[in-house]
Amino acid sequence: MRLTLKIWRQPDAQTKGAMHTYELDGVSEDMSFLEMLDVLNEDLISKGEDPVAFDSDCREGICGMCGLMINGQAHGPEVTTTCQLHMRSFKDGDEVVIEPWRADAFPVIKDLVVDRGAFDRIIQAGGFISVNTGSAPEAHSVPVPRDDATRAFNVATCIGCGACVAACPNGSASLFMGAKVTHLGELPQGQPERDARVVGMVAQHDAEGFGGCTNIGECTAACPKEIPLDVISRLNWDLHAALRHGH
Amino acid sequence: MTDMPDTTLTGDPSHDAPGHEHGDDAAGYYTPGAPIADTKAPGGPIDERWSTRKFEARLVNPANRRKLDIIIVGTGLAGGSAAATLGEAGYNVKSFCYQDSPRRAHSIAAQGGINAAKNYKEDGDSVHRLFYDTVKGGDYRSRESNVYRLAEVSTNIIDQCVAQGVPFAREYGGLLDNRSFGGVQVSRTFYARGQTGQQLLIGAYQAMERQVAAGTVQQFTRHEMLELIVVDGKARGIIARDLVTGEIETHLADVVVLATGGYGNVFFLSTNAMGSNVTAAWRAHRKGAYMANPCYTQIHPTCIPVTGSHQSKLTLMSESLRNDGRIWVPKKKADCDKDPREIPEQDRDYYLERIYPSFGNLVPRDIASRAAKNVCDEGRGVGPEVDGVRRGVYLDFSAAIERLGRAGIEEKYDNLFDMYARITGENPYETPMRIYPAVHYVMGGLWVDYDLQATIPGLFVTGEANFSDHGANRLGASALMQGLADGYFVLPHTIRDYLADGPFEKVDENHPAVVEARKSVEDRVAHFLSTNGTRSVDSYHRELGNIMWEYCGMERTEDGLKKAIDLIRTLREDFWRNVKVLGTAESLNQSLEKAGRVADFFELGELMCIDALNRRESCGGHFRGESQTEDGEALRHDDQFAYVAAWEFTRDPDSESEGMGAPVLHKEDLVYTAIEMKQRSYK
Numbered sequence A: 001m002r003l004t005l006k007i008w009r010q011p012d013a014q015t016k017g018a019m020h021t022y023e024l025d026g027v028s029e030d031m032s033f034l035e036m037l038d039v040l041n042e043d044l045i046s047k048g049e050d051p052v053a054f055d056s057d058c059r060e061g062i063c064g065m066c067g068l069m070i071n072g073q074a075h076g077p078e079v080t081t082t083c084q085l086h087m088r089s090f091k092d093g094d095e096v097v098i099e100p101w102r103a104d105a106f107p108v109i110k111d112l113v114v115d116r117g118a119f120d121r122i123i124q125a126g127g128f129i130s131v132n133t134g135s136a137p138e139a140h141s142v143p144v145p146r147d148d149a150t151r152a153f154n155v156a157t158c159i160g161c162g163a164c165v166a167a168c169p170n171g172s173a174s175l176f177m178g179a180k181v182t183h184l185g186e187l188p189q190g191q192p193e194r195d196a197r198v199v200g201m202v203a204q205h206d207a208e209g210f211g212g213c214t215n216i217g218e219c220t221a222a223c224p225k226e227i228p229l230d231v232i233s234r235l236n237w238d239l240h241a242a243l244r245h246g247h
Numbered sequence B: 001m002t003d004m005p006d007t008t009l010t011g012d013p014s015h016d017a018p019g020h021e022h023g024d025d026a027a028g029y030y031t032p033g034a035p036i037a038d039t040k041a042p043g044g045p046i047d048e049r050w051s052t053r054k055f056e057a058r059l060v061n062p063a064n065r066r067k068l069d070i071i072i073v074g075t076g077l078a079g080g081s082a083a084a085t086l087g088e089a090g091y092n093v094k095s096f097c098y099q100d101s102p103r104r105a106h107s108i109a110a111q112g113g114i115n116a117a118k119n120y121k122e123d124g125d126s127v128h129r130l131f132y133d134t135v136k137g138g139d140y141r142s143r144e145s146n147v148y149r150l151a152e153v154s155t156n157i158i159d160q161c162v163a164q165g166v167p168f169a170r171e172y173g174g175l176l177d178n179r180s181f182g183g184v185q186v187s188r189t190f191y192a193r194g195q196t197g198q199q200l201l202i203g204a205y206q207a208m209e210r211q212v213a214a215g216t217v218q219q220f221t222r223h224e225m226l227e228l229i230v231v232d233g234k235a236r237g238i239i240a241r242d243l244v245t246g247e248i249e250t251h252l253a254d255v256v257v258l259a260t261g262g263y264g265n266v267f268f269l270s271t272n273a274m275g276s277n278v279t280a281a282w283r284a285h286r287k288g289a290y291m292a293n294p295c296y297t298q299i300h301p302t303c304i305p306v307t308g309s310h311q312s313k314l315t316l317m318s319e320s321l322r323n324d325g326r327i328w329v330p331k332k333k334a335d336c337d338k339d340p341r342e343i344p345e346q347d348r349d350y351y352l353e354r355i356y357p358s359f360g361n362l363v364p365r366d367i368a369s370r371a372a373k374n375v376c377d378e379g380r381g382v383g384p385e386v387d388g389v390r391r392g393v394y395l396d397f398s399a400a401i402e403r404l405g406r407a408g409i410e411e412k413y414d415n416l417f418d419m420y421a422r423i424t425g426e427n428p429y430e431t432p433m434r435i436y437p438a439v440h441y442v443m444g445g446l447w448v449d450y451d452l453q454a455t456i457p458g459l460f461v462t463g464e465a466n467f468s469d470h471g472a473n474r475l476g477a478s479a480l481m482q483g484l485a486d487g488y489f490v491l492p493h494t495i496r497d498y499l500a501d502g503p504f505e506k507v508d509e510n511h512p513a514v515v516e517a518r519k520s521v522e523d524r525v526a527h528f529l530s531t532n533g534t535r536s537v538d539s540y541h542r543e544l545g546n547i548m549w550e551y552c553g554m555e556r557t558e559d560g561l562k563k564a565i566d567l568i569r570t571l572r573e574d575f576w577r578n579v580k581v582l583g584t585a586e587s588l589n590q591s592l593e594k595a596g597r598v599a600d601f602f603e604l605g606e607l608m609c610i611d612a613l614n615r616r617e618s619c620g621g622h623f624r625g626e627s628q629t630e631d632g633e634a635l636r637h638d639d640q641f642a643y644v645a646a647w648e649f650t651r652d653p654d655s656e657s658e659g660m661g662a663p664v665l666h667k668e669d670l671v672y673t674a675i676e677m678k679q680r681s682y683k
């Protein structure tokens, strides 16, 4: 198939960017979206033009490195990561608009590549269980009800891609935080630090310039791992409980 | 140890292909060197060696630790766990990764699970059995002391991960669940649905971020190590490029740890991440670290087949699927393009169950892969024809769906089934999956002793980047175990013996060795940007990958390997003269990053072929066409090859700075005291 691609080009963080249009022919439906961009880049290189910079690593939907706004949707039209989106979701003659994540807390580095360092700093502020290596008790000493373990797992699947932030009109990272707070809060091991965790993470979130949650729900619709909206209720609930406990 | 249907190995070279003159296949391609040995493993009974070593390794007092700088390159299971643990101990850690966050290291992609000798199932498992299975699975080409230790610390890993909040699968009673994996007959694999690597890595990542907050670990993301700094014979730092600004940075330390993962991308197509590379290890190799058994490659049997020339990577379908899926191809070639559901039972060849009745679909990976290649070579493959051959076999879940119900299968594998459907556009609940082997893991890597120290003092290597634990073939769910064993429980003990002599004299940034390392990186960058050639980096990489897959893949022969070496050398020359890298050095430049990685893959590829050429035996993932039994099974030659091939880099004086000369081969004899060497049999 033949596509018209409109792609955001920006040489670096300081320089202003703009949309550029490219025509690409010979796209097969078995290609992944990023393989389609690889083909474009080979084409650009052969013409002596700078290839389009975009992030990807695992290309199997698990590392969270990739992420593009495709026709205004984070990760494009399917519920999956950009790297797992395949060209069979498009048809001959389509126009495809490709932009980077747009959020104050994710500044553009180049073209479609953004800086998501803020996510690491949110985790540093409390997204862990403090247990030094070697000090753990025997694994079976604390049984965990199967349903709790399953619920924890279901939200622990967050890949930290940032689509939730990109999709949110407020640029909030509440879904990302809610997923972590729920993952650790569902488990007995996570209880001792539950209050400190949520307070620390939320404070860092706000300091990074992410916006507040107004319950729009675009985040969960864009999330490739289908993290449910109720993790945000859980986040708020835990935050209020922590504040009540005097944090 | 006598519970397996093994036959004692004869090692009789007369089993070799008839008419062959037994010479030295690799003569002329290498120089013989002095033998090498591990001097760190204490003697004595195997189950006491690790305790002895931990006791004998000197301590560093807590006040001194914060004066000691440790560089750890890599944030996967091996590097992330080490950074967290050494940070907790109070050392000053600098951690590097090329991705934008430590959490994205390729360990994240591991699906199936992690082994541990917990024996929660009371099915006869034990440390000794895990040790035995791993040595046997590795086809008796690993070092027994290291493997025993791995089995020994495996149980601590599970405890640690559970305490960190890793949500392993559990049974209704709230206790941990296990599954079984290829090559073993007990259930000892812990898992978190099909995302075990992700969950373990997030645990290590969170532990590491906690240390970042505590100020003991400094993280450098989007940084790529491009050179090792060796001063007075000791590893003292690295040269790294900030991938965002392009700045070439010097980082100095008392000790350097490489946890940089595997080099499967030398084949271009593999299940590795796009950025997985050999550069860190190869730069260390060029500086004096020996590379061990580089030709030992694991070709994983269950990956999604190639669809066309645009393909950028291959996707694994976890081996755990072989627990419930049955592998087959049509008996008749004429059936190969039929709808599989219409082929009656009696016309299907469940070839693994037929050839290996006692292990069936759960034979080790190397055996399953070669069997798939054989049936496709016979013309009984399925799926679309690529270059005139159908390269695929069915992995069929219909019996399992009948037995467990669709919900039962969803619970175990839903993410894998979804991924398959997304990539192929076919629904595996309704029609059998199609799979084919792909490059997945490398057992080879930098040579290390029992302390995980390379041949350069002060350089330690952990995880997939070293060679030590898996011999010629790795069993499923053992790499995650090794990465975390190395990082949480082994390295933190062994590194202190080295650091007990520190802090070492500070190295000046103007020291000639530092200046030289920096300059070589700058020169390389400048070279690529000024070549102005005509071919893209990817096009070279793809061509190199094809050569490797064709001649150094699932089956290797003397003629093929020699041809590959010629082809690689010619292509490498052309690459240096004719590669086209656009853009600048002072910004994010992905072509430039790739050019450096591919340059190193070229040299590695040649060494892999030389190693494969030298090893005229079949063992584990290394199958030499000249060394097989009458029914086509791999044939080892313990009398000639029961050694680790540790290669030393030499420079070709006639070539320009990047020139690679004939490597020097150092042999480490493998001696087994706790286990008897046998010819593997899974029949």
Ligand SMILES: Cc1cc2nc3c(=O)[nH]c(=O)nc-3n(C[C@H](O)[C@H](O)[C@H](O)COP(=O)(O)OP(=O)(O)OC[C@H]3O[C@@H](n4cnc5c(N)ncnc54)[C@H](O)[C@@H]3O)c2cc1C
Pocket: B073, B074, B075, B076, B077, B078, B079, B096, B097, B098, B099, B102, B104, B105, B106, B107, B108, B109, B110, B111, B112, B113, B114, B196, B197, B223, B224, B225, B226, B259, B260, B261, B262, B271, B272, B273, B276, B277, B279, B280, B316, B440, B441, B462, B463, B464, B465, B476, B477, B478, B479, B480, B481, B483
């Ligand atoms: C798809 C897949 C599935 C797997 N499934 C399983 C499984 O179920 N069970 C199992 O036991 N094993 C499995 N394996 C194998 C296992 O996942 C890996 O061997 C293991 O995770 C490697 O861990 P590591 O820490 O050594 O390296 P990695 O996790 O690959 O980490 C490498 C690190 O090094 C960094 N790095 C590399 N080069 C440089 C450089 N030059 N400069 C700076 N940083 C650098 C990277 O940024 C990264 O942080 C699987 C592998 C794959 C590919």
Ligand code: SF4
Pocket: A157, A158, A159, A160, A161, A162, A163, A164, A165, A175, A176, A179, A219, A222, A223, A224, A225, A226, A227
């Ligand atoms: S919550 Fe979903 S969208 Fe947000 S970072 Fe996690 S996986 Fe991505």
Ligand code: FES
Pocket: A055, A056, A057, A058, A059, A060, A061, A062, A063, A064, A065, A066, A067, A081, A082, A083, A084
């Ligand atoms: S590249 Fe890893 S999730 Fe897309």
